[in-house]
Amino acid sequence: MVKExxxxxxxxxxxxxxxxxNGGRLGSCLVKLGFVSDEDVTTFLSRQYGVPSINLTYFEVDPEVVRLVPEDTARRYEVVPLSRVGSSLTIAMVDPTNVFAMD
Known part of the structure; x- marks a missing residue:
């Protein structure tokens, strides 16, 4: 973020x-200190990791798809199932570096 x-x-x-x-994620600390917005952090991380970002406020999730991931699992790994096409499940995740969630 400094380089940019x-x-x-x-x-x-x-x-x-x-x-x-205080602990927590660096991006959250930057936001709490007022140095950047949530959107700035999201956009930066999206570019860094090469994954698209999504604002779930404007996304309608099919309840049938949500049921594919148990609530405790979704909370533990901070994921939200978004859509399913065949055997492929698309999820949104808070931390794209969380390899445990990807498995």
Whole structure:
């Protein structure tokens, strides 16, 4: 984010200190400190990981598809099933680096 001029090196250092003290994700710390918006973090991570982002506020999820993933599993891995085509299930996930959720 520093290289893309979304935040300064000083802001990154402050956010890392807040993360160390309070825990949580770095992006969340940056938002809480007012350095970036949720949308800034989402867009940045989408580009970094090469995965599309989606705003679930405007997405209508089929209840039948939601039932394909047990609620406790969805909460644990922070995923939401979006659609199913044949045997392929498309999910939205909070953390695209969570390899356990992908399995």
């Amino acid at each position: 001029n979304l935040i300064s090196q000083v802001q990154l250092t402050q956010a890392l200190e807040a993360q160390k003290k």
